[in-house]
Amino acid sequence: EIVMTQSPATLSVSPGERATLSCRASQSISSNLAWYQQRPGQAPRLLIYDASTRATGIPARFSGSGSGTEFTLTISSLQSEDFAVYYCQQYNNWPLAYTFGQGTKLEIK
Amino acid sequence: QVHLEQSGAEVKKPGASVKVSCKASGYTWTSYGISWVRQAPGQGLEWVGWINPYNGLTDYAQKFRDRVIMTTDTSTNTAYMELRTLKSDDTALYYCARARGEFDSWGQGTLVTVSS
Numbered sequence: 496e497i498v499m500t501q502s503p504a505t506l507s508v509s510p511g512e513r514a515t516l517s518c519r520a521s522q523s524i525s526s527n528l529a530w531y532q533q534r535p536g537q538a539p540r541l542l543i544y545d546a547s548t549r550a551t552g553i554p555a556r557f558s559g560s561g562s563g564t565e566f567t568l569t570i571s572s573l574q575s576e577d578f579a580v581y582y583c584q585q586y587n588n589w590p591l592a593y594t595f596g597q598g599t600k601l602e603i604k
Numbered sequence: 605q606v607h608l609e610q611s612g613a614e615v616k617k618p619g620a621s622v623k624v625s626c627k628a629s630g631y632t633w634t635s636y637g638i639s640w641v642r643q644a645p646g647q648g649l650e651w652v653g654w655i656n657p658y659n660g661l662t663d664y665a666q667k668f669r670d671r672v673i674m675t676t677d678t679s680t681n682t683a684y685m686e687l688r689t690l691k692s693d694d695t696a697l698y699y700c701a702r703a704r705g706e707f708d709s710w711g712q713g714t715l716v717t718v719s720s
Contacts (some may be wrong), residue, residue: 544706
């Protein structure tokens with residue numbers, strides 16, 4: 496099973512600043528990685544797929560990068576609505592055995 | 605637009621079974637898979653399994669393989685997840701999601717509570 500490890504567990508950033516979230520895969524997953532945002536009381540929402548492609552309707556301040564085992568989600572200028580939990584997910588062997596990272600909570604500093 | 609509507613909350617006793625439904629609209633039902641993901645209170649996301657509505661092919665996470673059955677009804681564009689032999693740590697929100705690699709649309713979640 497491919498294990499996804501996110502860091503940090505909690506990230507404190509001020510509104511208007513940049514946030515950088517990391518995700519590492521236990522083996523190469525090429526670019527088969529997605530990022531999701533989950534606000535309290537809501538279902539997850541797809542932000543990024545194929546490591547760097549923004550999903551429909553996602554603002555340009557969200558960007559993804561990386562391939563192989565190291566991935567990054569960057570939010571360029573944090574808005575109040577961006578404070579949430581973020582999960583990465585690999586789908587390298589789709590449709591077999593998807594796995595999620597444990598999440599990074601992005602909180603207001 | 606794409607919409608996934610899930611069935612309502614359930615309360616079950618340990619050892620019982622639960623069946624959650626997910627009705628899809630706004631897209632061609634057989635063109636995407638449906639995955640099920642659960643989230644225990646205060647915890648992260650855990651993939652349960654996947655079904656292909658086109659041919660009924662399934663794949664389940666190893667830890668659920670002996671307790672879960674996923675099915676679809678093409679006449680109503682509905683997917684079902686049945687989880688058997690429930691335990692208290694199965695208490696969670698269960699989500700369905702449209703899946704093609706990434707999960708691009710999600711249901712609202714169904715809370716399953718297992719309590720004696």
